[in-house]
Amino acid sequence: MSQATTDVLTIGNAIVDVLSQTDDDFLVREGLVKGSMRLIDQPEAERLYEHMGPTQMISGGCAGNTAAGVASFGGRAAFIGKVADDEPGHFYRHDMKALDIAFPTSDLTTGISTGRSMILITPDTERTMNTFLGACLELTPGDIDAATVEGAAITYLEGYLWDPPKAKQAFVEASRIAHGAGRKVAITLSDSFCVDRFRGEFLDLMRTGKVDIVFANNHEVLSLYETSDFRAAVEALADDVPLAAVTMGAEGSMVVAGADRTMVPAPPVDTIVDKTGAGDLFASGFLFGLARGAPHADCAALGSLAAGEILQHIGARPQHSLKAVAEQQGLRV
């Protein structure tokens, strides 16, 4: 196995976030489930945008956020995802370049526009996502750049890739190439509704060894095993995958590796403003640490630190150097 040239490659839906602060009444009027992600088509995206309050636009997408986090730690990051040759697409590509994230996926030029997620932030800081996938629907196995996958210590894929039909083939192809090069493959379960849509397929990926590392929050683990018994769910997870990191909100996270269970507390966060991307950023810190050979507990601490940074402002991309924040807190990798 040759030396990795990339710490973490992330593959996911390339999405521009359109964020707006709103109130609970708006969610009720629109019939939205707080904290969830729903998929919408272009007319519904346009209708909803019409009714939303003032917005700000920031590059997003779970896997893109995770790549941004890895880069902010000083890691070598890469991203594969599909944008169109339009203004939001240029905006997305600009941000990847500005962060020095390799982005070897060509633009879609069929006229379908770049994906976007209308994210409604309620006063309780929860986010409710309404995602129009657009160009993301056209990610295919042909977009999986083999050299990038082979050079990445870890390839990380988002569960949301199961939504666009051709992307799941891309996912499996990426896993095959990564394992062929002796690398690790990680997946995030994305959200508990996503788990509900694809439970069988996610379990199959784990049980057939296509993924080595699973990221999930406590709700997603319960959903995966259709149980309300967290301890039992964790035992099942330990049987199904060699390494898992389970986030538990303010309580921190649990690293599950064989018979080991390591609870790592999260440092308290002064003022939570927006929960968008907290899971994505946890993954960035954990994966960066893992790619650099840090012990699991340090990986989880780096994850909590990254999540803590983005909880304190609007948007899922770090506003401060995570490398600097880690050094301030005495966490060196």
Add this chain to the structure above:
Amino acid sequence: MSQATTDVLTIGNAIVDVLSQTDDDFLVREGLVKGSMRLIDQPEAERLYEHMGPTQMISGGCAGNTAAGVASFGGRAAFIGKVADDEPGHFYRHDMKALDIAFPTSDLTTGISTGRSMILITPDTERTMNTFLGACLELTPGDIDAATVEGAAITYLEGYLWDPPKAKQAFVEASRIAHGAGRKVAITLSDSFCVDRFRGEFLDLMRTGKVDIVFANNHEVLSLYETSDFRAAVEALADDVPLAAVTMGAEGSMVVAGADRTMVPAPPVDTIVDKTGAGDLFASGFLFGLARGAPHADCAALGSLAAGEILQHIGARPQHSLKAVAEQQGLRV
């Protein structure tokens, strides 16, 4: 004089802000003067964007920010400014509509794109603006909707309107209509470089009674009268205009009305994140108070409260209801 149907109409350059956090080295490499606003053309805008870090896009423009502040206080606001029929233009118009701000200006359809300002935020929270005026250059007297001006208790214009050549005619036309309807006209001097470009014309506007109220910070007042003696500058200002509000950073503001000088302290701000728009939001609070007949000291306190809100996050548009913040602090209008 009929009852006003609008509290505050603002007229200015309709600009989408493209914000990015950077370091001092970047400003030095680019030869930029920290804290200033410079005008750039489209090729330079594209070149600079190429070199900037990750960005977020938020509707901006001084007068637009002020209108957003007035609306956030619960005031009836209107805005006149020129955007193109393109994505940033739609984004800008969406935000005005979402804030219930009347926006009676038609889109420009000549192919010139919507104006944008690349705003570089340094770790000391200063902002350095690089503005491509685009469609703003095409604001003409024909865009001044007479009914809107006649119905507004105060029409507020930004000094930056002096940069696009046709806009200054629009400015003078708006002042004529407002005074014809017995309304008040306000101007902000925008920045000390702007004052330097148009000192004679600004003084002429004041001395010929085309404006009744002047907003400026301490640097701009010194620049206006080409002196380093603040007291002397304030005396000259009092001679030239019936009412002025001079902001002085953390010290608060001074209301200058004839022989009266009222110093109004600003409440301390915990964590300043980004100074973009602080002056614009001060004006929003002051103007809202004035339109509702509040005493000058209360107007200045509302201004400081609004500025304090936006200093605490990235971007120049309020993220919390200023009406609610004012009520919390016992400031009722």
